[in-house]
Amino acid sequence: xxxxxxxxxxxxxxxxxxxxxxxxxxxxxxxxxxxxxxxxxxxxxxxxxxxxxxxxxxxxxxxxxxxxxxxxxxxxxxxxxxxxxxxxxxxxxxxxxxxxxxxxxxxxxxxxxxxxxxxxxxxxxxxxxxxxxxxxxxxxxxxxxxxxxxxxxxxxxxxxxxxxxxxxxxxxxxx
Numbered sequence: 001x002x003x004x005x006x007x008x009x010x011x012x013x014x015x016x017x018x019x020x021x022x023x024x025x026x027x028x029x030x031x032x033x034x035x036x037x038x039x040x041x042x043x044x045x046x047x048x049x050x051x052x053x054x055x056x057x058x059x060x061x062x063x064x065x066x067x068x069x070x071x072x073x074x075x076x077x078x079x080x081x082x083x084x085x086x087x088x089x090x091x092x093x094x095x096x097x098x099x100x101x102x103x104x105x106x107x108x109x110x111x112x113x114x115x116x117x118x119x120x121x122x123x124x125x126x127x128x129x130x131x132x133x134x135x136x137x138x139x140x141x142x143x144x145x146x147x148x149x150x151x152x153x154x155x156x157x158x159x160x161x162x163x164x165x166x167x168x169x170x171x172x173x174x175x
């Protein structure tokens with residue numbers, strides 16, 4: 001129910017006059033929103049399930065290890081890794097500690113600036129990423145790429161960029 005109508009029903013005419021009318025979604029917009037929100041909620045779960053089943057990793061653990069695997073010397077400052085993994089430092093620290101216990105990541109003080117901590121993917125961690133990647137890529141391909149035409153993929157890229165720009169106009173990854 002619209003807010004101005006709610007205020008009228010509750011007898012608060014001052015509130016009814018002060019509240020502006022929201023821009024309600026049309027039926028088509030609501031259908032698009034429901035589809036997008038459902039996909040945004042369910043896709044990470046599907047990716048996580050595959051990685052848990054086939055590699056014993058969460059999707060987040062895989063993303064952290066993958067980011068390290070693609071970095072020079074397989075090393076990043078924890079603060080930069082947090083940005084790349086879209087995680088707060090406390091969560092990242094917990095996950096990296098778990099990966100350290102498995103022997104896949106090593107942490108050390110940054111020798112060039114002791115205020116920072118470096119995370120490095122170990123050789124065993126590299127081997128784990130290499131072994132996990134084919135199943136993950138196949139799942140991404142089957143869930144995201146295979147159902148779409150080339151034109152739809154281009155549209156999806158542009159749509160995703162526009163939404164991400166609306167969320168964070170300063171995000172350098174979108175350029």
